[in-house]
Amino acid sequence: MVKIPxxxxxxxxxxxxxxxSYLNETKKKVSSNERLEFLGDSVLSFVVSxxxxxxxxxxxxxxxxxxxxxxxxxxxxxxxxxxxDFGKYLKLSKGEEESRGRQNQSxxxxxxxxxxxxxxxxxxxxxxxxxxxxxxxxxxxxxxxxRAFKDPKSLLQEKIQAQKQASPVYRVINExxxxxxxxFTVGAYVNEKLxxxxxxxxxxEAEENAAKEALGKIRLEKxxx
Numbered sequence: 001m002v003k004i005p006x007x008x009x010x011x012x013x014x015x016x017x018x019x020x021s022y023l024n025e026t027k028k029k030v031s032s033n034e035r036l037e038f039l040g041d042s043v044l045s046f047v048v049s050x051x052x053x054x055x056x057x058x059x060x061x062x063x064x065x066x067x068x069x070x071x072x073x074x075x076x077x078x079x080x081x082x083x084x085d086f087g088k089y090l091k092l093s094k095g096e097e098e099s100r101g102r103q104n105q106s107x108x109x110x111x112x113x114x115x116x117x118x119x120x121x122x123x124x125x126x127x128x129x130x131x132x133x134x135x136x137x138x139x140x141x142x143x144x145x146x147r148a149f150k151d152p153k154s155l156l157q158e159k160i161q162a163q164k165q166a167s168p169v170y171r172v173i174n175e176x177x178x179x180x181x182x183x184f185t186v187g188a189y190v191n192e193k194l195x196x197x198x199x200x201x202x203x204x205e206a207e208e209n210a211a212k213e214a215l216g217k218i219r220l221e222k223x224x225x
Contacts, residue, residue: 002134004084007122016118017086017111019101021093033114034180040117044072044136047129051137056144066151070143071136073205077109080135086111106183106201152211159218160190168214170207173197188214 007013020032048071052064059067070076081087087102090111101107120128143149156168174185186206188196195217198209 002084005119005123005127005131007118009122012118012122014089014091016114017089018091019093019096019107019111021096021101022091025093026091033111033118036114036117036121037110038117039120040113040115043120043125043128044113044116044132047125047132048072048136051129051132052140055140063149066154067140067143067149069151069208070148071139073208074105074109074201075209076136076139077112078105081108081112084135086115152208152215156188156195156211156214156218159215166191168195168211170203170210172203172206186210190214 015031016033016036018030018032020034023030023032045068048068049064052059052067056064056067086108090102090107092101092107096104096107116128116132119131153168153170160166160168169189171187171189172184173187175182176185177183182201184200184203184206186198186200186203186209187194188198188207188210196210196213196215198206198211198213200206200209
């Protein structure tokens with residue numbers, strides 16, 4: 001199991017796990033992890049982009065973008081956070097605790113980004129590269145081997161076109177949460193039929209997750225024929 005890097009600044013480490021809901025229930029003067037999450041998102045994208053650019057010189061911009069998306073999407077980051085047992089470090093309100101916040105995919109992914117931001121401030125970019133080189137970057141090879149780097153929307157488009165049907169249409173079904181932390185629900189429709197639903201922190205991410213669900217249904221239907 002990968003060891004969590006040691007921090008010189010322990011308060012910075014702790015801050016990376018403070019959810020904003022916790023601020024209303026503590027008398028301590030602390031800040032949430034949202035600013036660290038903002039920084040960590042950019043640092044993560046930079047390190048992953050640099051790694052993919054160097055490792056796969058023959059891949060075009062589209063493939064590199066899809067690969068990066070697979071490595072840093074909410075599901076991938078939440079999985080890495082679970083493997084590192086980040087859930088136990090989270091500081092949450094009682095309400096978040098009761099609603100299983102420590103297992104919440106979005107909260108875990110956010111904490112991972114915040115941790116990366118904190119690690120960058122505490123120990124620099126090389127420490128971040130070493131950390132990500134153990135928990136995120138090795139997965140790229142598996143995606144390449146399985147040719148998973150085609151994004152779900154492109155794969156769904158190909159499947160639907162092969163069936164001589166109209167291209168999938170994506171529609172926002174619901175939006176919830178504050179403006180800075182919205183969660184989108186998007187539906188993937190084929191000939192007005194809802195084929196899949198997806199959730200995400202952006203419309204793009206929700207559309208990809210909707211396409212994934214639709215692809216799963218198509219595979220299942222094919223298997224049951």
